[in-house]
């Protein structure tokens with residue numbers, strides 16, 4: 365058998381397939397015009413199901429199983445084409461004009477959850493040269509301050525390399541319609557802090573933020589006494605409550621900076637279970653903003669609750685040659701077993717493919733939200 369002869373035959377057949385595919389697409393354009401005139405939606409599920417049945421029937425037994433995926437994909441392309449002709453897809457998903465600024469303002473008003481010394485505070489200092497910081501008690505309060513315009517930016521932790529996503533923050537982005545302007549990744553070392561003179565063998569209770577407690581699970585399990593873990597709003601508050609406590613059997617899991625700030629001793633450095641521990645913080649704003657050279661965009665999407673729905677979205681992103689940096693599913697608040705997806709793509713409104721990605725995936729989603737395009741920096 366001669367490979368080049370087989371390939372030449374395949375090339376010939378492909379040319380015919382392309383010709384037929386284009387003819388099919390031209391007719392789909394006529395169908396789109398008809399749909400516009402009659403107010404009918406592009407998708408006709410019954411027609412597609414009947415089409416797949418009929419096409420499968422036409423195929424010989426050996427190849428029947430390949431027909432449904434082939435025709436699903438072809439009809440998806442036909443719908444994407446119809447949507448692009450009708451221009452009814454992505455309007456409003458991404459604001460038409462997004463402000464562009466060279467860098468974050470040096471002296472912005474910024475809301476930071478927690479107290480001085482918290483990791484969010486460190487992230488804030490890395491992002492802004494001379495910020496006017498308002499400390500607030502909760503993630504929700506950060507969102508409130510940004511939403512109400514009391515501050516221009518808010519700092520929130522988004523995910524940790526060991527403990528995963530900070531669920532509440534994703535929920536807030538979605539509910540409050542905030543946009544990410546920048547992300548920063550910090551290496552996080554957790555230290556075990558106690559009052560001067562207190563030894564590790566004295567400790568029966570440790571205070572920290574729940575994420576930090578999770579990141580130090582193995583360490584806590586091997587401490588001399590059986591230790592109770594108590595969650596606090598943040599690691600800096602844990603340090604301050606240990607410093608202010610009369611008890612000499614408590615410790616905090618917090619930063620070296622907080623040991624200095626609250627007059628505590630470092631009993632052990634870097635006690636987190638994974639030596640390389642990073643947390644990604646985001647800087648959010650009320651309006652989308654392109655700061656410097658943005659590298660990635662975050663999207664939130666809800667797909668129809670049916671087989672292959674997410675696959676179809678991802679296949680569109682892949683087909684446009686766009687790299688996906690993150691995919692995470694979250695339950696939709698208030699629904700049972702229905703999920704929304706956070707997708708980060710390496711593509712921004714400055715790239716040619718961006719509008720096409722949005723236009724092509726929008727019709728495949730029940731809901732699509734744009735969470736901003738931004739650069740990721742590390743400290």
Ligand SMILES: C=C(O[C@@H]1C=C(C(=O)O)C=C[C@H]1O)C(=O)O
Nearest residue numbers: 392395406407408411412439442
């Ligand atoms: C072309 C049409 O639009 C869509 C695409 C189809 C196709 O490509 O075969 C079938 C049904 C519709 O979802 C149509 O309605 O016929």
